[in-house]
Amino acid sequence: MGTAHFPASIGQRLVWFLEHYRSETSSVNCPATFRISGRLSEDLLRGALADLVRRHDALRTTLSRDGRNLLQHVHDDRGGRAALSVVDVSGGEEEMRALLRAEQAAGLDPGREPVRTSWWRLGREDHVVCVNMHHLVSDAWSCGIVIADLIALLGGRRPDAPPWQYSDFTTWQAGQEKSGKLRAHQDFWCEQLDGMRLAPLPWLAPEGSPRPSPGLETLSLSAETAGGLREFSQRRRHTLFSVLLALYYLLLNHETGQDDLAVASFFANRTRREVTSTVGFFANMLVLRAKVDPDRPFADLLGTTRRTVLDATTHQAVPCQMLPMSRLQRTPGRVNEVVFQMLPDRKPGSWSPIDSGTGLRIGTFRPDHGLSRFGLNLTVIPREDRFDVRLSYDRNQLDREWVRGLLRSYRVLAEGMLAAPDAPAAKLTAALR
Structure with missing residues (x-):
C-alpha cells in the first residue's frame, strides 16, 4: 500500500506557520486518557490500538514541508505506528500523575511521531492508558471519538468505519478554497x-x-x-x-x-x-x-x-x-x-465507568x-x-x-x-x- 500524500488542511497550515515562524505554540498535545480496572492483557491492548490506528488515517499521518507547501503523508498500517510504552508504577497514584503530567508536557514531532501511547500499570487490576496525539492530527472532538472507539475495541466490538477519512475532508476543503466558496x-x-x-x-x-x-x-x-x-x-x-x-x-x-x-x-x-x-x-x-x-x-x-x-x-x-x-x-x-x-x-450516565464485557471496567481519566x-x-x-x-x-x-x-x-x-x-x-x- 505504501504512503499516500495529500495537501494539508487550512487549519494545519495555520498552526504549522504559527508554531514554526511566529514562535506561538498554538498546537499542544491532545491526550485521550483512560482509567481501567481488571486484568488488562498486553495482547488485548496492543490489538485494540492497532485496530484504532488502522481505522483512522489521521493516526498514521506525518507532516512535512515541500517548498512552500505543507503535505500530509498517510502511511499504511503495516507494523503499527502507535508505539506503546509500558511502565510498572511502584509509587502509586502520585507517581502516575507525575508521569501523566510529564507525558502531556512532552512534545510530539508531527514529522516523525504524531501519536504516542503510554500504559502505566499501578497494579494487576489498576491501569492508566494515555493515547497522546499531536494537535495537527487531532482535536477535542477527535479525542471523544478515540475514547469511544477504544472502549468499544477493548470490549471486542468493532465500530462502523467513518464515511470519510481526514484526507477526504482536506481534499473537499481544498476544492472549496479554490472555487472561492x-x-x-x-x-x-x-x-x-x-x-x-x-x-x-x-x-x-x-x-x-x-x-x-x-x-x-x-x-x-x-x-x-x-x-x-x-x-x-x-x-x-x-x-x-x-x-x-x-x-x-x-x-x-x-x-x-x-x-x-x-x-x-x-x-x-x-x-x-x-x-x-x-x-x-x-x-x-x-x-x-x-x-x-x-x-x-x-x-x-x-x-x-x-x-x-x-x-x-x-x-x-x-x-x-x-x-x-x-x-x-x-x-x-x-x-x-x-x-x-x-x-x-454529557449525559449523566456517561460519567460512570463502563463494563466492557471482557472483564474490564473502563472510564475516562481527567x-x-x-x-x-x-x-x-x-x-x-x-x-x-x-x-x-x-x-x-x-x-x-x-x-x-x-x-x-x-x-x-x-x-x-x-x-x-x-x-x-x-x-x-x-x-x-x-x-x-
Missing part, C-alpha cells in the same frame, strides 16, 4: 469584526515580554446552580454555551468598563455529517463579538449572544487567523488573549491540572453533579489574586442570574462590588 465566510467575518477592540485587562507586562508561565485556578458551580443553568437554557430555548458565554461577557464588561467585547472560542467545524466520526484537526478558532448594555435586562444580552453564536456556527469554516486582523482591530494585541470554551454537556496557551481562558466543564470552571492564564501577564477574584465573580453572576433572570444586567453586577 470560502469568500462569503471571510466577507462576513470582516464585516462582523471591523473596528473591534480587545478587552483592556490589567496586564502586568507587555505582550510577549517573558516566556509564558502557565497558571490555573478552579472552582465548581454546585449541583443546584448547574441544574438551574441547564433548566434555564432549556426553558428559554438557548444553548447552555450561549448562557455561559453571556455571563462571561457581563463579567468582562464589569471588569473593564468596555461595552464592545471580543472573545475567542473554538468551533468543531464539522458541518458535513460524513466527518462526525472522523479523527483529525477540524477545529477553528473564531472571534465572538457582542455589545453589552448594563442598563438592559440580561435577557437582551443573552439574545445578542445567541445571535452571535448562531452566526459563528454558520460561518465556522474560516478561522480568525485567515482574516486581516491588524486591519480590523482598533487596538493592538492577539485575538486569543481572552478565550471561552465549554466542553460538551487530570487535575491544565496548561495555558492564552492570556486568559475560561473553560466550563459540565459534570454529572456540578459544573467545573477553570480559568487558565499566564502568570507573567495577570495577577493571581485578580484571576481568583474573577473566577469567584463568575460564580456570583451565575447564581444571581438564576435568582433574577430578568433583572437589568447592572443589578446583577452590583453584587460584585
Whole structure:
C-alpha cells in the first residue's frame, strides 16, 4: 500500500506557520486518557490500538514541508505506528500523575511521531492508558471519538468505519478554497469584526515580554446552580454555551468598563455529517463579538449572544487567523488573549465507568491540572453533579489574586442570574462590588 500524500488542511497550515515562524505554540498535545480496572492483557491492548490506528488515517499521518507547501503523508498500517510504552508504577497514584503530567508536557514531532501511547500499570487490576496525539492530527472532538472507539475495541466490538477519512475532508476543503466558496465566510467575518477592540485587562507586562508561565485556578458551580443553568437554557430555548458565554461577557464588561467585547472560542467545524466520526484537526478558532448594555435586562444580552453564536456556527469554516486582523482591530494585541470554551454537556450516565464485557471496567481519566496557551481562558466543564470552571492564564501577564477574584465573580453572576433572570444586567453586577 505504501504512503499516500495529500495537501494539508487550512487549519494545519495555520498552526504549522504559527508554531514554526511566529514562535506561538498554538498546537499542544491532545491526550485521550483512560482509567481501567481488571486484568488488562498486553495482547488485548496492543490489538485494540492497532485496530484504532488502522481505522483512522489521521493516526498514521506525518507532516512535512515541500517548498512552500505543507503535505500530509498517510502511511499504511503495516507494523503499527502507535508505539506503546509500558511502565510498572511502584509509587502509586502520585507517581502516575507525575508521569501523566510529564507525558502531556512532552512534545510530539508531527514529522516523525504524531501519536504516542503510554500504559502505566499501578497494579494487576489498576491501569492508566494515555493515547497522546499531536494537535495537527487531532482535536477535542477527535479525542471523544478515540475514547469511544477504544472502549468499544477493548470490549471486542468493532465500530462502523467513518464515511470519510481526514484526507477526504482536506481534499473537499481544498476544492472549496479554490472555487472561492470560502469568500462569503471571510466577507462576513470582516464585516462582523471591523473596528473591534480587545478587552483592556490589567496586564502586568507587555505582550510577549517573558516566556509564558502557565497558571490555573478552579472552582465548581454546585449541583443546584448547574441544574438551574441547564433548566434555564432549556426553558428559554438557548444553548447552555450561549448562557455561559453571556455571563462571561457581563463579567468582562464589569471588569473593564468596555461595552464592545471580543472573545475567542473554538468551533468543531464539522458541518458535513460524513466527518462526525472522523479523527483529525477540524477545529477553528473564531472571534465572538457582542455589545453589552448594563442598563438592559440580561435577557437582551443573552439574545445578542445567541445571535452571535448562531452566526459563528454558520460561518465556522474560516478561522480568525485567515482574516486581516491588524486591519480590523482598533487596538493592538492577539485575538486569543481572552478565550471561552465549554466542553460538551454529557449525559449523566456517561460519567460512570463502563463494563466492557471482557472483564474490564473502563472510564475516562481527567487530570487535575491544565496548561495555558492564552492570556486568559475560561473553560466550563459540565459534570454529572456540578459544573467545573477553570480559568487558565499566564502568570507573567495577570495577577493571581485578580484571576481568583474573577473566577469567584463568575460564580456570583451565575447564581444571581438564576435568582433574577430578568433583572437589568447592572443589578446583577452590583453584587460584585
